[in-house]
Amino acid sequence: MLLLAAVNFNNPLLWAVLVGWVLSVTLHELGHGIAAHLGGDYTIRERGGLTLNPLQYIDPFMSIILPIIFLLMGGIPLPGGATFIRTDLLRNRAWITITYAAGPLMNVILFLVAVTLLHPRLGWVNHDLPVPDWTNAQIFVGAMAVLQFWSVLANLVPIPPVDGFGIISPYVPNELRERVTTPPWNTICLFGYFMVMMTPGVGRMFVGALIATLSALGYAPDAQANVWYAFRQALYGDA
Numbered sequence: 001m002l003l004l005a006a007v008n009f010n011n012p013l014l015w016a017v018l019v020g021w022v023l024s025v026t027l028h029e030l031g032h033g034i035a036a037h038l039g040g041d042y043t044i045r046e047r048g049g050l051t052l053n054p055l056q057y058i059d060p061f062m063s064i065i066l067p068i069i070f071l072l073m074g075g076i077p078l079p080g081g082a083t084f085i086r087t088d089l090l091r092n093r094a095w096i097t098i099t100y101a102a103g104p105l106m107n108v109i110l111f112l113v114a115v116t117l118l119h120p121r122l123g124w125v126n127h128d129l130p131v132p133d134w135t136n137a138q139i140f141v142g143a144m145a146v147l148q149f150w151s152v153l154a155n156l157v158p159i160p161p162v163d164g165f166g167i168i169s170p171y172v173p174n175e176l177r178e179r180v181t182t183p184p185w186n187t188i189c190l191f192g193y194f195m196v197m198m199t200p201g202v203g204r205m206f207v208g209a210l211i212a213t214l215s216a217l218g219y220a221p222d223a224q225a226n227v228w229y230a231f232r233q234a235l236y237g238d239a
Contacts, residue, residue, distance in 0.1 A: 011234070011235075011237050012136075013136055013139055013140060013143070013233070013234040013235075014076075014234060014235055016136070016140055016234075017140060017143045017144065017147070017234050017235060018076075018077075018078070020140065020143075020144050020147075021078050021079075021144075021147060022054050022079065023054070024106075024107065024110055024144070024147070024148060024151070025054065025057065025079065025080060025081045026052055026053075026054040026057060026081070027052075027106045027110065028081070028103040028104075028106050028107055028151070028155075029049070029056075029057040029081045029082070029083045029103065030049075030050065030051070030052065030106070031102040031103045031105060031106035032049070032083045032085060032099055032100070032102050032103045033049035033050045033051075033083055034050065034102065035095075035098050035099040035101075035102035036049065036083075036085045036086070036090065036099045037049075037050060038095075039090040039091055039095030039096075039098060039099055040089050040090045040091045040095065041085060041086045041087075041089045041090060041099075042089065043086055043089065044083075044085070044086070047084065049083050049084070049085075054081070057081030057082060057083060058079075058081065059080065059081055059082035062079065062080030062081060062082055063079045063080055063081060063082075064079070066079075066080060066194075067079045067080075076235060078147075085099055087099075093170035093171065094170075096166070096169065096170045097166075097167050097168075097170060099166075100163045100166030100167045100169070101163070101167050103155060103163050104151070104152050104155045104156055104163055107148045107151040107152045107155070108148075108152055110144070110148045111145055111148035111149050111152065114141050114142070114144050114145035114148060115145050115214065115217060115219075115227070117141050118138070118141055118142055118145065118223075118226075118227060118230075119217070119218065119219070119223075120218075120219065120220060120223050121218065124138070125138050125226075127220070127222055127223040127226050128222075131226055131229040131230050131232075131233050132233060134230065134233075138230070139230045139233050139234050140234060141230075142226070142227050142229075142230020142231060142233075142234070143230055143231045143233075143234035143235060145227055145230075145231075146210065146227065146228065146230075146231035147231070149206075149209075149210050149213065150206060153206060153209065154197065157193065159189050159190070159192075159193045160180050160181045160186050160189050160190070161181070161186065161190065162193065165180075165181075169181075207228060210224075210227070210228065211224050211225075211228075214227060
């Protein structure tokens with residue numbers, strides 16, 4: 001799987017990426033909060049859902065338990081976050097969809113910023129150089145591009161409590177929605193989701209999707225590979 005491998009904790013770049021990830025999670029949750037506020041949830045501000053303070057978005061499972069599980073499995077302890085949205089206050093079903101989509105949209109924006117900086121036509125990066133010869137800043141941007149792309153795909157899976165399910169939830173029959181979002185089915189869905197996401201096949205499909213996206217954005221094959229190698233170099237030191 002993408003996030004399960006022999007992580008090099010002695011690499012300073014890994015810690016920089018972890019900080020960058022926390023900031024991107026904060027922006028992701030802020031995206032949800034802004035959309036909810038615009039959509040009618042007037043309580044989101046007083047509950048701290050419109051802040052850049054990452055501590056406000058700590059969730060017991062996503063921010064603590066799950067990173068510990070990844071760490072024990074030899075992976076990257078990337079924390080997640082959560083924002084409670086009063087969907088009953090949102091104006092209509094469209095605003096519920098917009099609110100849940102706003103988080104992944106923030107990751108899309110961050111991904112596009114990163115791949116723009118690394119684009120061969122911009123000239124900031126010499127893609128003829130091997131990735132270990134890149135500057136730390138260039139490797140960091142490459143790693144963040146991969147992680148933002150992964151975040152988008154992982155969050156769009158329509159399984160509760162992932163954002164993908166929230167996006168379609170207004171159009172799911174009430175009985176089915178209540179069943180899959182309450183115990184025991186929500187636990188079963190979440191467990192099944194992470195088991196599937198940790199399979200090697202999913203990792204291969206992710207890399208294929210990343211390469212296809214970079215190709216569509218005008219990256220040559222060597223530059224496409226370099227973005228992936230930058231991720232490997234930052235987290236595992238084995239580009």
